[in-house]
Structure formats: structure tokens, C-alpha cells
Amino acid sequence: MIKKIFRFIWKLIAALILFSVLAVVFLNWLPVMFTPLMGIRYLENPDENIQHSWVPREEISLHLQLGVIASEDQNFVKHNGFDFEAIEKALEENKEGKRVRGASTISQQTAKNVFLWPGRNWVRKGVEVYFTFLIETFWSKERILEVYLNSIEMGPGIYGAEAAAQYWFNKPSSELMPFEAAAIAAILPNPRQYRANPASSYIEGRKSWIVKQMKNYGEFSFEKREE
Numbered sequence: 001m002i003k004k005i006f007r008f009i010w011k012l013i014a015a016l017i018l019f020s021v022l023a024v025v026f027l028n029w030l031p032v033m034f035t036p037l038m039g040i041r042y043l044e045n046p047d048e049n050i051q052h053s054w055v056p057r058e059e060i061s062l063h064l065q066l067g068v069i070a071s072e073d074q075n076f077v078k079h080n081g082f083d084f085e086a087i088e089k090a091l092e093e094n095k096e097g098k099r100v101r102g103a104s105t106i107s108q109q110t111a112k113n114v115f116l117w118p119g120r121n122w123v124r125k126g127v128e129v130y131f132t133f134l135i136e137t138f139w140s141k142e143r144i145l146e147v148y149l150n151s152i153e154m155g156p157g158i159y160g161a162e163a164a165a166q167y168w169f170n171k172p173s174s175e176l177m178p179f180e181a182a183a184i185a186a187i188l189p190n191p192r193q194y195r196a197n198p199a200s201s202y203i204e205g206r207k208s209w210i211v212k213q214m215k216n217y218g219e220f221s222f223e224k225r226e227e
Contacts, residue, residue, distance in 0.1 A: 020115075024134045027114065028143060032151050036117050038159060051167060052159040057146035060161045060173045063181035065145060066220040070213035071185045071206075073106040076145070077222050081107040081136040082129075108132045110148040141222055153191050154184055168196040182210040 031054040038050055057065070069076050075083050086103040104112075111131035116124060135144055154164035161184075165173040169180050176184070180197075186206035187194035194203055 024138050028139050035151050048157045050157050051163040053162040054150050055162045061176035063178045064176050066214050067181040067185035070217050071210045076106045081132045106148050110144050113151045155191050182207040185210050
């Protein structure tokens with residue numbers, strides 16, 4: 001009986017691994033039209049209208065692409081999914097009693113947004129590490145950024161760059177200017193609390209900081225991974 005139980009468990013684990021790998025491989029080519037977070041938000045508030053439109057990365061303003069990298073993960077094109085320097089810095093600052101800061105990369109956030117649920121427990125974090133490894137293995141950096149920009153929550157019921165650009169600035173994501181892109185990037189830590197437009201004094205400050213980081217980053221290119 002015990003052997004049968006263990007055999008069943010191993011078969012179940014193998015099936016889950018196979019399913020997860022196949023899901024990641026297929027989503028390298030297919031648009032992500034729905035995420036677990038969208039479902040959770042709907043269950044929390046069925047009256048909230050979900051706005052989401054998938055657009056290719058080439059149709060998203062380079063200002064927004066650079067804005068999220070400059071604000072969320074400046075080593076995105078260089079690391080393999082985990083920014084250990086940022087993790088070490090976050091641990092030191094948290095240990096010193098400073099404001100708790102995260103160190104999740106764009107790759108980790110993409111893995112969480114597409115495959116998992118919100119939360120901070122160690123089980124979810126461990127599965128996030130697993131899916132981060134998978135997408136870094138099977139997807140290009142360009143694809144990871146494309147999925148990230150199309151799936152991340154950018155306002156109440158607003159998911160992805162196109163819906164965010166239309167909601168906050170009444171224009172397509174391809175036409176976002178630097179300060180508009182920075183405004184959207186500025187609210188990402190808590191998009192249900194902050195507003196990109198009109199922006200509070202706090203978001204205005206973050207916008208200015210992000211634009212400065214964008215200028216310091218220089219011309220946006222995935223070739224920076226070679227530097």
C-alpha cells in the first residue's frame with residue numbers, strides 16, 4: 001500500500017512537471033489572455049470591469065518598456081531571472097529596519113502574474129522560482145518583457161500596457177510619451193491604490209525619479225546583455 005501511494009505521488013509530480021513545461025512552451029507563442037489574478041479580482045468584485053487587450057511588444061512604446069525596466073529591474077537584460085545583488089541589498093536594508101523593499105525581477109513578476117496567485121508564503125515563492133527558471137529557459141528576454149507588459153495589473157481592473165494607456169491617457173500604448181510611461185511605471189508597486197493620472201505628489205516624485213533613471217540607463221536595447 002505504501003509503495004502504491006509513493007508511486008502515485010511520483011506520477012502526480014511527474015505529470016505536474018510535464019504539464020508546467022508544456023504550458024510554458026506553448027505560451028512562448030500564444031498571447032496570454034487571462035491570468036489567475038484576473039480571476040481572483042473578479043471573485044473579489046464581480047462588478048469590476050476587466051480591461052485587457054494583448055498587443056505585440058513592437059506596438060508598445062519604447063518609453064514604457066524602458067520605464068518599467070528602469071523602475072523595476074535595471075539588470076533585466078543581464079541576469080538569468082534572479083538579481084542576487086538586489087536581493088542582497090534588500091536583505092541588508094530590511095535587516096537594518098529600513099522600509100521593506102522587494103527584489104523580484106521582471107522575470108519573477110511575469111512568472112507570478114501568468115502562472116500563480118498573489119501571496120508571500122514560502123510555498124508560492126518556491127513555485128515562483130521554478131516557473132521563473134522555466135520561462136528564462138524557454139522564452140527570450142523579449143518575450144518575457146512582452147508577456148509582462150501585457151499581463152501586469154496597471155490599475156483597478158486594468159491589465160496590460162494597452163488597457164493602461166487607454167485608461168490613464170486615452171491613447172494607444174504605442175503613443176505614450178516618457179512622462180506618461182513613467183507615470184504608469186510609477187504606480188506598479190500598488191496599482192489599485194495609486195493613480196497615474198492625475199498623479200499625487202508622491203507619484204509625481206516617482207515619475208521624476210523614473211525619468212531620470214531612464215536617461216541614465218541610456219538607449220534601450222536588449223544588446224546590453226553583452227556589456
